[in-house]
Amino acid sequence: MDHFLYRDGNLFAEDVPLAEIAAEVGTPFYCYSAATLLRHFRLFEEALAGLPHLVCFAVKSNSNQAVLRLLGQAGAGMDVVSGGEYARAKAAGVPGDRIVFSGVGKTRAEMRAALEGGIRQFNVESEPEMEALSEVAVSLGVTAPIAVRVNPDVDAKTHAKIATGKSENKFGIPISRAAAVYARAAALPGLEVVGIDVHIGSQLTDLEPFRQAYRKVAELTGTLRAQGHDIRRLDLGGGLGIPYARSNEAPPLPLDYGAMIREELGHLDCEIEIEPGRLISGNAGIMVSGVIYVKAGEDRSFLILDAAMNDLVRPSMYDAHHDIVPLVEPAPAADQARYDVVGPVCETGDTFARGRDLPPCAPGDLVAFRSAGAYGAVMSSEYNTRPLIPEVLVQGGDWAVIRPRPGLDEIIARDRVPGWLSAASGEDA
Incomplete structure (x- = not known):
């Protein structure tokens, strides 16, 4: 059992609509109950x-x-x-x-x-x-x-x-x-x-x-x-x-x-x-991601998300399955579309699911990866200079960011360029 349930057609974390968190912190992000x-x-x-x-x-x-x-x-x-x-x-x-x-x-x-x-x-x-x-x-x-x-x-x-x-x-x-x-x-x-x-x-x-x-x-x-x-x-x-x-x-x-x-x-x-x-x-956490594009391939459709293997590596590393659900509850008899669910990292391994049946999606839609509270954020990286994604904790009707998303300037500022590679040393004599 977990506390991520649909209520009035929207997916909630305890008493907080996940769309509300997404609107404030952006996607992707982790959310724990x-x-x-x-x-x-x-x-x-x-x-x-x-x-x-x-x-x-x-x-x-x-x-x-x-x-x-x-x-x-x-x-x-x-x-x-x-x-x-x-x-x-x-x-x-x-x-x-x-x-x-x-x-x-x-x-x-x-x-x-x-x-x-x-x-x-x-x-x-x-x-x-x-x-x-x-x-x-x-x-x-x-x-x-x-x-x-x-x-x-x-x-x-x-x-x-x-x-x-x-x-x-x-x-x-x-x-x-x-x-x-x-x-x-x-x-x-x-x-x-x-x-x-x-x-x-x-x-x-x-x-x-x-x-x-x-x-x-x-x-x-x-x-x-x-x-x-x-x-x-x-x-x-x-x-x-x-x-x-x-x-x-x-x-x-x-x-x-x-x-x-x-x-x-x-x-x-x-x-x-x-x-x-x-x-x-594990079941105390989810990862919420947004759809960037829906791409028609030769023999399949790709659902391209803003989350990637650097954010949730389990599918790439272990061929692991995570249920993927929309934040807006589909009707009981809603049509299904079949997608390969992928991220934007420049690796074929950046694939969350192949041939997954989901309600039809469009750019801007939000989806949640269930059972992502274990070995999700802790195994994430900044590969492709993609910032680590926020972590959020919900308790009842309250929620707080418990790890913020770093800015690109912050990430780049961690690097140290030696003096002999300074701009001056690279100038023509």
């Missing part, structure tokens, strides 16, 4: 009720300060994968004891910043990283709490680019080597083993891969405890999918996910950490 963000976070809270737990929002899915502050004030922890995301979480008011630091390539500078600023735990992904963290912690005279990320070699049955739990993926240590790695961790100064971490991928639409991975984690918990390790937290990662194509997708509900966690891990008396991102923010 505070009510949807909070509802989805609370679904996970309800799913784990009765178990000691922490729901950590995956910052990589949507890192806007307003979104992080909204969720942080509701009690969410944060899962970060870079020093920049750690700084964003702290700036949003999230305390260090609710921040988990994941990622395969943490630098010593990032480790130092997190240890100095406060951290719940590091999810360590390799022995070299573990040794580096030990050195940094000892240099600061502190102890770093860690969970080792194990790779359970489970096929998540998701897109190859977002599968993380198979043996050929770069993430974690092979679960077969876990005992040796934990023994090494216990011997290193400055480290405290607190748990086990596992994450097998993103956009999973079946609970069975989770179940397979968690059974391996349960077995490993018993083994490590028998070897003297105090395993008191299980970080289960994120990855639960959302319905991008509403007509034919029905991913598991958070309540079903929570019930499965209880079945497989509830007997271990561990605190459960989960790190959902997409399911909290």
Whole structure:
């Protein structure tokens, strides 16, 4: 469920007509619903009720300060994968004891910043990283709490680019080597083993891969405890999918996910950490774009929008589907036209959809890309010197720009031209 619904023939974000926002900020732009963000976070809270737990929002899915502050004030922890995301979480008011630091390539500078600023735990992904963290912690005279990320070699049955739990993926240590790695961790100064971490991928639409991975984690918990390790937290990662194509997708509900966690891990008396991102923010956001041209090709029509692959890269990168709907509600039996929906970037890959049936469109019409709240704005760029597009947050009848569109002068002024390329040096002698 989300809060982007038609009312009186117009698409609203909660109680705000999206056309009103478009008129003020221009298109394209992202729009997020505070009510949807909070509802989805609370679904996970309800799913784990009765178990000691922490729901950590995956910052990589949507890192806007307003979104992080909204969720942080509701009690969410944060899962970060870079020093920049750690700084964003702290700036949003999230305390260090609710921040988990994941990622395969943490630098010593990032480790130092997190240890100095406060951290719940590091999810360590390799022995070299573990040794580096030990050195940094000892240099600061502190102890770093860690969970080792194990790779359970489970096929998540998701897109190859977002599968993380198979043996050929770069993430974690092979679960077969876990005992040796934990023994090494216990011997290193400055480290405290607190748990086990596992994450097998993103956009999973079946609970069975989770179940397979968690059974391996349960077995490993018993083994490590028998070897003297105090395993008191299980970080289960994120990855639960959302319905991008509403007509034919029905991913598991958070309540079903929570019930499965209880079945497989509830007997271990561990605190459960989960790190959902997409399911909290994905359907909580849309991207609104305007039609520039309708172009008749040899064997198809092109709907050319003012949004492009630099604004929403998921279709180009993952062949991802996003439902596209007009801001003006079509009549129930309205005619349909078939379009390739494209942007103005000079790449054939700048294509959002091929052969998509939509109500007939004309220049100036507005359309919305649903389920764009996760991995939309955070993956955008200024390719073709196209400014990053605004982000807007709606709460009830109120709305605010939470990231403005930069001007071209601002973008160009970031460049620095060396002195030897100044206008004077290029003059004829």
